[in-house]
Amino acid sequence: MLAHNPDIAQRLDDIADLLELEDANPFRVRAYRNAARVIRGLGAEVAVMLKRGDDLSELPGIGKDLADKIQTIVRTGHLPLLDQLRKATPAIAAELLKLPGLGPKRVKTLYHELDVHTLEQLHRALLDGRIRALPGFGSITEERLRQALETHAAAPSRLKLALAESYVEPLLAWLRDTPHAETVAAAGSYRRCQETVGDIDILVTAPRAAPVVKRFTEYEEVEKIAARGNTRATVVLKSGLQVDLRVVPPRSYGSALHYFTGSKAHNIAIRRLGQRRGLKINEYGVFRKGRRVGGKTEAEVYRAVGLPYIPPELRENRGEIEAAAAGQLPTLVKLADLRGDLHVHTVATDGHNTLTEMARAAHERGFEYLAITEHSKRIAMAHGFDSRHLLKQIEEIDRFNATSPRITILKGIEVDILEDGKLDLPDATLGHLDLVVASVHSHFHFSRDKQTGRILRAMERPHFTVFAHPTGRLIGEREPYDVDMPRIIGAAKDRGCFIELNAHPERLDLIDAHCRMAKEVGVLVSIATDAHRTEELGNLRFGVFQARRGWLEKADVLNTRSLAALRPLLARTMR
DNA sequence: GCCGTTTTCGGCCCGACTGTTTTCAGTCG
Numbered sequence: 001m002l003a004h005n006p007d008i009a010q011r012l013d014d015i016a017d018l019l020e021l022e023d024a025n026p027f028r029v030r031a032y033r034n035a036a037r038v039i040r041g042l043g044a045e046v047a048v049m050l051k052r053g054d055d056l057s058e059l060p061g062i063g064k065d066l067a068d069k070i071q072t073i074v075r076t077g078h079l080p081l082l083d084q085l086r087k088a089t090p091a092i093a094a095e096l097l098k099l100p101g102l103g104p105k106r107v108k109t110l111y112h113e114l115d116v117h118t119l120e121q122l123h124r125a126l127l128d129g130r131i132r133a134l135p136g137f138g139s140i141t142e143e144r145l146r147q148a149l150e151t152h153a154a155a156p157s158r159l160k161l162a163l164a165e166s167y168v169e170p171l172l173a174w175l176r177d178t179p180h181a182e183t184v185a186a187a188g189s190y191r192r193c194q195e196t197v198g199d200i201d202i203l204v205t206a207p208r209a210a211p212v213v214k215r216f217t218e219y220e221e222v223e224k225i226a227a228r229g230n231t232r233a234t235v236v237l238k239s240g241l242q243v244d245l246r247v248v249p250p251r252s253y254g255s256a257l258h259y260f261t262g263s264k265a266h267n268i269a270i271r272r273l274g275q276r277r278g279l280k281i282n283e284y285g286v287f288r289k290g291r292r293v294g295g296k297t298e299a300e301v302y303r304a305v306g307l308p309y310i311p312p313e314l315r316e317n318r319g320e321i322e323a324a325a326a327g328q329l330p331t332l333v334k335l336a337d338l339r340g341d342l343h344v345h346t347v348a349t350d351g352h353n354t355l356t357e358m359a360r361a362a363h364e365r366g367f368e369y370l371a372i373t374e375h376s377k378r379i380a381m382a383h384g385f386d387s388r389h390l391l392k393q394i395e396e397i398d399r400f401n402a403t404s405p406r407i408t409i410l411k412g413i414e415v416d417i418l419e420d421g422k423l424d425l426p427d428a429t430l431g432h433l434d435l436v437v438a439s440v441h442s443h444f445h446f447s448r449d450k451q452t453g454r455i456l457r458a459m460e461r462p463h464f465t466v467f468a469h470p471t472g473r474l475i476g477e478r479e480p481y482d483v484d485m486p487r488i489i490g491a492a493k494d495r496g497c498f499i500e501l502n503a504h505p506e507r508l509d510l511i512d513a514h515c516r517m518a519k520e521v522g523v524l525v526s527i528a529t530d531a532h533r534t535e536e537l538g539n540l541r542f543g544v545f546q547a548r549r550g551w552l553e554k555a556d557v558l559n560t561r562s563l564a565a566l567r568p569l570l571a572r573t574m575r
Numbered sequence: 576g577c578c579g580t581t582t583t584c585g586g587c588c589c590g591a592c593t594g595t596t597t598t599c600a601g602t603c604g
Contacts, residue, residue, distance in 0.1 A: 027587050031576035063577050101593090103602055138595060188604095201604095227592090244604095259589090264604065271588040276579090282589055 003074045004486075005039050005046055005513070011073055011082055012036035012066075014094075018085040020104045021093045034061040034317070037265060039070070041318030043516030043551070045486045047074050060322055092117050099148045101141055109134055123149055158196035159241060160475055162505030162542055165190075167241055168200055171219060175245075178215045181206045182250055187260035192312045193545035195475055195508050199242040201260045209247035216245045252284045255295035259283035265317035266310075273305040273321070281305075313548040332548040333527075335541050337560045340369035343414065343437050343468060343500065343528035344537070348393060349374040350382035352533040355396065355409070361534035363407040369563045371410035372397065373437045376424035378416040385413065387429040394432055408563055410434040410570075414468060419443050421457025423464075430463040435570045437500070437528075439468035440481065448482040455483065456491050465573040466526050466558075467492065469502040469509040477506070485514050492523045497573045498558050500526045501550075503543025504536075515550020524558040524569070 016032035038061050039046060049056065056067035073079050096107045096116070110116045113134055114125050122145070125131050132142045159167075168186050175184045181204055185191070188201035204212045209231040216233055217225050227234040232246045248256040259267060260283070274281040279288055285295030286304045294300035299309045307324040311332055314320040323329050345351035346358055353361070355372060362370040374393065375384035385393070390413060397409045412435045416424035423430065423438060430436050438458055446454065458464060470488065471480030492499055499518055501510040510518070510525065518525050527543040529536055547557060554560045561569065 025576080028576050030587085034577085061577070065576060101602075105601060136595075136601080140594060229592095232591095260604090262604080264588095267604095268588055275588070276581095280589080284590095 003047065003077055004484075005042055008046055008070055008073050009036040009040040011079055012039065012070075015079075015082050015085060017094045017097060018082075018089050021089055021097065021107060022085070023104060023108075031061065031066070034265065035066050035070075037316065038062060038318060041316060041513055041516070043513070043520040045517075046070060048486065050074055060317075060319060090117060092119070095119065096122070099145060101144045101148070106136060106141075109136065119149065157240070158198050158476070160196050160505050161190070161193060161545070162539070164197045164200065164241065167221070167237060167239055168202075171200075171221070171237075171243065172202065174219055175202065175204060175212065175216060178204075178206070178212050180208065181212055183253060185257060187257055188262060191261050192263065192315060193549060195511075195546070199244060202243060202245050203253075203256055203260050204245065204247045205250045205253045205256075206247055207249070212247045213245065248283070251292075251296055253295075254297035254300050255281065255285045256283045258298045258301045261312050261315065263316050266315035266321070269317045269321050270301070270305060270307075273307075277305060279304055311548065313545065314551065330551045330553045333544060333552050333554050333557050333560065335544045337554045337557070338367075338527060338540060338544070339562055340367045340371070340410075340559050340566075341529050341531070341537060341540060342371040342410070342412070342435065342466065342526045342559055343373050343502070344370060344531040345374055345382075345414075346372060348389070349384060350379075350532060355393075355400065357534055358531070358537075359400065359404065359407050359409055361537055365537055365540075367407060367537075369408045369410055369566070371412040371435055371437075373412040373414040373435075376413060376415045378418065378424045379441055384416070384424075387425060390425065390429055391432065412437055412465075414439055416441055417455060417458040419454070421454040423458060423461050427462055430461075431574065433463070433574070434567075435465040435573070436463045437466045437468045438464055440472055444472060444478075444481040446481065448484055451481055452484040452487055455488055459488075459491055459495050459497060463574050464495070464497055465570055466498045466500050466528075468500040468528070469504075469507050469530070470499055470514070471509055471511075473509055474506050475508065480509075486517060489514065489518050489521050489523050492518075493521045495573075498524050498526050500528050501543050501547055503527055503529045503539045503541075503546070505539060505542050508542060508546045510546070510550070512546060512550040515547055515552050519550070519552055519556045525552060525556060526558040528559070 012032045013036045016029050019029045038059055050071060056062055056070055057064050069079055093107050093111060096102050114130055116122045116125060126142060126146050131137050132139050168190060172184050183205045185203050186200060187203050189197045190200055206212050213233050217228060217235060221237045222235045223238045224236050226236055234244050236242050271281045279286055285292045286301055294304045302309050310320050310324050344358055346355045347353060359370055375382040377384040377386045394411050397411050400409055411433045413433060414437045417438050417440045418424055471483055473480035499510060515525060527547055529539045531537045
């Protein structure tokens with residue numbers, strides 16, 4: 001069996017969990033977690049790297065031992081250390097570790113002192129009052145555990161970035177109205193533009209903290225105040241979103257923003273660099289022998305450790321620090337680099353606006369071109385097009401382009417990839433178009449081989465241009481179908497076609513690691529909204545965020561091309 | 576387990592908070 005990067009990373013994380021429970025050296029535990037993160041974010045498949053003879057120990061945080069272990073996983077699908085740890089550690093222990101307030105020490109106490117082997121047994125121990133009698137436990141811990149157990153089934157929900165934005169921006173505006181507040185900024189995973197965020201960190205600089213904390217807790221959306229101190233507070237909004245506020249003096253702004261933006265792994269790596277230079281870096285500043293030497297801006301923090309500024313989207317310690325040190329940071333793609341959108345629908349199928357309305361809205365956003373890509377007939381619920389309808393729309397677009405010089409509409413289709421890998425419309429019809437976007441909307445349950453084979457067959461069709469929302473996932477709602485993305489990306493390279501990064505906030509389908517993979521292989525990515533109404537054209541920014549997390553530069557993105565440069569690229573696929 | 580312009584051994588980010596405890600271990604971010 002061939003292990004893929006996420007499988008390898010999962011095994012390394014499992015080892016870290018189990019080692020933690022064994023009271024192993026915490027730095028050893030961290031080494032496994034680091035390695036898992038590095039593998040997860042890699043722009044290439046480890047299996048492929050090994051085949052071409054790459055030395056894994058050259059990767060940051062991976063030495064000879066871990067390189068050997070990873071190789072064993074790829075070769076055999078197993079790792080003796082993990083099997084052995086699993087035998088020695090009860091399954092419940094890893095489960096308990098995830099509960100708030102429980103670390104390795106308390107988990108061990110529960111297991112050994114109270115014989116807790118299931119969550120049910122934990123529950124009973126809580127009811128019997130046996131928990132609070134344990135050394136190191138008390139009535140507050142007992143209550144916390146009780147609550148955690150109640151909500152355990154309803155897994156901790158993370159909020160999609162777009163939804164978080166709708167809660168965060170009004171709150172930031174509210175805080176900006178605080179008298180004497182200077183800078184108000186969201187940090188954390190929100191600033192790093194992760195797909196989903198667990199909670200929100202807000203940083204404010206002000207000469208006095210108290211008025212800011214007061215105004216924060218008085219926000220009308222606040223459901224409950226979870227904590228409130230002199231310079232910080234935590235609230236839960238009515239939406240259930242937890243928000244942490246920290247107020248720092250202006251001279252600490254850069255180091256505080258850096259610290260609260262994270263990621264944790266990135267911060268650790270940066271502080272370590274500082275340490276080697278005799279610096280201490282914390283949220284209040286950069287210090288040498290107790291004397292402040294920087295921290296007003298983030299750039300100062302990076303400069304102190306000899307690095308250029310690293311954009312928040314890259315801060316995962318997945319190679320960005322090494323790239324920065326080598327002067328090889330990517331110049332990340334920006335929203336303003338995009339010249340058009342290559343995947344939208346209109347009212348002719350399941351959209352809500354007319355072709356003219358979509359075109360006008362696209363023009364107002366500064367687009368040079370817009371591809372209309374309706375569903376094909378297989379998607380009957382969406383009134384998908386057959387050949388006749390498509391040819392009719394082609395005429396309509398020709399008429400539009402002849403009379404509207406301000407924006408060019410490209411003739412396209414979102415054609416369904418059928419069960420057997422055929423396309424839902426005949427080649428003769430597709431040949432009339434400027435581009436063919438193809439996607440999977442059925443048979444999500446196929447095995448990896450079967451699903452991948454189906455897509456590869458579709459890709460071989462003469463007019464296949466862009467593979468849209470490549471894994472079909474809906475964040476938090478539908479798992480991706482099982483598909484061998486490295487193979488798909490490789491085939492796209494051979495075939496000269498493109499992969500979509502669907503910018504819909506619920507899809508964001510290409511994940512960051514696959515963006516990096518596409519870049520590495522040299523496959524251009526189309527960042528597209530899949531808009532069904534004019535307002536959704538604005539979702540393009542979420543696609544750009546995701547692309548930036550995937551290290552993409554302007555040149556790596558298909559639709560940063562001018563129309564003149566785009567046409568020959570599309571034409572090549574329409575052979 | 577990783578790593579090296581003080582090092583191939585002996586370090587490993589740093590601070591705050593919480594709950595439980597009488598001075599601090601454990602947890603968290």
